[in-house]
Amino acid sequence: MADPRFFYNSGPFSATELAQIVGAELGGTLKPDVQFADVRSLDDAGKTDVSFLDNKKYKDAFLKSTAGLCIVRPELAELAPSGMALLLTRDPYGAYARVASSFYPVSLPTNSISDKAYIAKSAKIGTNCTVSAGAIISDNVVIGDNCTIGGNVEIMRSCEIGEGSTIGSLVTLQCCKIGTSVIIHPGVRIGQDGFGFAPGAQGHLKVPQLGRVIIGDHVEIGANTTIDRGTGPDTVIGDGTKIDNLVQIGHNAEIGKHCFIVSHVGISGSTKIGDFTMIGGQAGIAGHLQIGSGVKVAAQSGIIRNVGDGETVGGSPARPIKTWMREIATIQKMAKTKG
């Protein structure tokens, strides 16, 4: 499936090897000699391909699929088309992630520093890093081992980047510390001044922004996202949190671990968010709020009050999701009646 000009395939693998990789049980029609060569969607997969079913919406595609091997939940085993081998697991999508990562492992840095990069003498770059052309690495920057620094990046004075991290092309980093195994996609801006002004009738005074941005380990940050540095306290992104494209995170915001933040979300200054919270696309969160852990925020919500652990909210202004839905239903009914 994957275009070989862009992706290198490390296969093939046997069903037994794949079962070990994902920690799944084998099922269905096993053909020990078959080597699986690639991953493909249910619609496109053939006899030597591995596919998966996670979203029930695609169950019909599973029933008709000619995939040689499919990753499914155990209760679906008996519905499998004849001749299909199965990898049985409670977490088909996670298992697919491991299988696909085995076929297409992330490309590693190649221990090459472009002579077209501009690297300050006081900067320290670890072993086995790639630094691309045009990258500007300023005084006292510290980059760990096995990092990849993209083309035309600018990393300003004294920033630190942990081991195994990837900084995409055309990124700007300033006043920040980046953890290990972090992926920052192209065009991300980290550590610029927050939006802080003392308003006045003769014009607004700029308030110095004296904090940093601290990014945890295993964080991923999407293309063209912006994360401002703190005013004095730091802006903090916890370990494992995944941020999509074009997100805005204001000064002093603190985001916990393993959150999902979908594209175009805006998080205002000094708001604190717990762990494993999911924020849907285009949602906005006002400043100086406390959002708990395990919270789910519907897309386009506008949050203007604190939200407790485990709550699900929607609407603008946001309220508990059931309240919001009931209100929508009420309006719909009334508009029909009165119309």
Added chain:
Amino acid sequence: MADPRFFYNSGPFSATELAQIVGAELGGTLKPDVQFADVRSLDDAGKTDVSFLDNKKYKDAFLKSTAGLCIVRPELAELAPSGMALLLTRDPYGAYARVASSFYPVSLPTNSISDKAYIAKSAKIGTNCTVSAGAIISDNVVIGDNCTIGGNVEIMRSCEIGEGSTIGSLVTLQCCKIGTSVIIHPGVRIGQDGFGFAPGAQGHLKVPQLGRVIIGDHVEIGANTTIDRGTGPDTVIGDGTKIDNLVQIGHNAEIGKHCFIVSHVGISGSTKIGDFTMIGGQAGIAGHLQIGSGVKVAAQSGIIRNVGDGETVGGSPARPIKTWMREIATIQKMAKTKG
């Protein structure tokens, strides 16, 4: 009107020449000897300027205009100020586009490859291209004839760009194929990983994103817009579609031909959109949906269900525009009554 430091004027043209260029009839007060030197708005235009009236909102400006030549619909001919020549057409804005493009043609590539660009030996660049300083063109990239590649761009391995396309400065391209006569504005990110993770209580597993981005011909993509590559299937933008600034298009999205997508729109993964669909600013479309052709989506709508061909929707969650408006009117009336 246009500042000569930024724009080169190819005029003057006679009314007869302009009528031929746009396929319009002449009307009003014709003065065969007048040469028209520029295009200007109705308010500012003088005797040697060409203007146009399309939006009725500006009819008063037409009545008072001193433009020498004005492009209008035939039914407005009799309202023209005395002494004004007319170009009569059913499509004044389209005719103005042609006239203005005649006065100010797009600047062509100049057959110059900067020696400050970093071009891999295996990359193929067509004839008569411009490549600016700092551009990084990687292994096996293929660029067609008559392309313009902006400064400090990064084009990664094996990307293809069709003839006559313009890649603005500081753009990143990876895992993609760009059609002919495409315009990509500065800061656009195409082909980075989609936002795909298998969620887990110990943290979220990254799912390899093994597809590409396929951009059709005559597409235009606004500044700082992001288009993620597919997970396996490709992300596809159809011929002639125009995308504004700061738009997010998720993995596997398929957008048809000749759509308009206004700024800050977010289109989630695996959603399919037909042809000639218009999506207003800041609208969001959830994933795995089917949006038809000729659909109109009001600004800030939140679409969470399929939308059929030709429908007009608004609100969040989006519903048929008339239903939405009736609901708004109902609420307004009730709030007044109860207040």
Added chain:
Amino acid sequence: MADPRFFYNSGPFSATELAQIVGAELGGTLKPDVQFADVRSLDDAGKTDVSFLDNKKYKDAFLKSTAGLCIVRPELAELAPSGMALLLTRDPYGAYARVASSFYPVSLPTNSISDKAYIAKSAKIGTNCTVSAGAIISDNVVIGDNCTIGGNVEIMRSCEIGEGSTIGSLVTLQCCKIGTSVIIHPGVRIGQDGFGFAPGAQGHLKVPQLGRVIIGDHVEIGANTTIDRGTGPDTVIGDGTKIDNLVQIGHNAEIGKHCFIVSHVGISGSTKIGDFTMIGGQAGIAGHLQIGSGVKVAAQSGIIRNVGDGETVGGSPARPIKTWMREIATIQKMAKTKG
């Protein structure tokens, strides 16, 4: 408080010096010999630190603070913890801005032009400017004295930049004139084509965008924000206006003086906005509207009609804020009753 790897401290200062800097009266417990070394938040400040109280939300922190010197409103003087010196002023946040700027003044340009920048011979660069590596400065560009031009920036033909302005890294400027003392953060795109097309059943015709972008003095523009040039008229940003990250400003928009525009706001083409207007995050304003001076727009509002001077609006479509709130309350009550 500020990390010395990123920020240079110009202190210490005595309370008397600070009182002069901000034009405030001294109060509380004065200890003439104490030199203040830094600024810190109320929670963290110690005996030689300066802090401030502006937002009442943090009054408890003030009561418990061990800050040596605190900037507060006069009426709070008597609540100050014992031993705390005070700077008394009606505008604590503005005074803090001045104090913090005294401790941490903006770093000035260093009169250094990188030999890795690409500067056209016809470009004019003032005295005492910094130009970083990879910056592309094209023909006939004019840059005033005391400017800082970041790394890998592209400044296209004939752009003008006033004295004392800062252009962040990886910015693109075209067809524009930038005032004095302007701050443009990384990744900003100014002056690209507006989103202008004459729609047609065979595809959409591009309308030449023949205007410029004119940015006033003391404007600040946040990271990855995009400002399109005009179609013929110019796009204009008035003196002192502060724009946050990821904002979109369409062609021909005219924004007055000293406005605040928060992140993800979209302002459509040809809309005019007065002075001192504040637009909350993710709000959208349709095209061809008149928005007055001193207007307040709630976050996520969708404005589709003109708004008069001094009005406060909210909701989508936006209405007077009190009307909007009453409507929300009405729906909530009804949904409860009917549920």
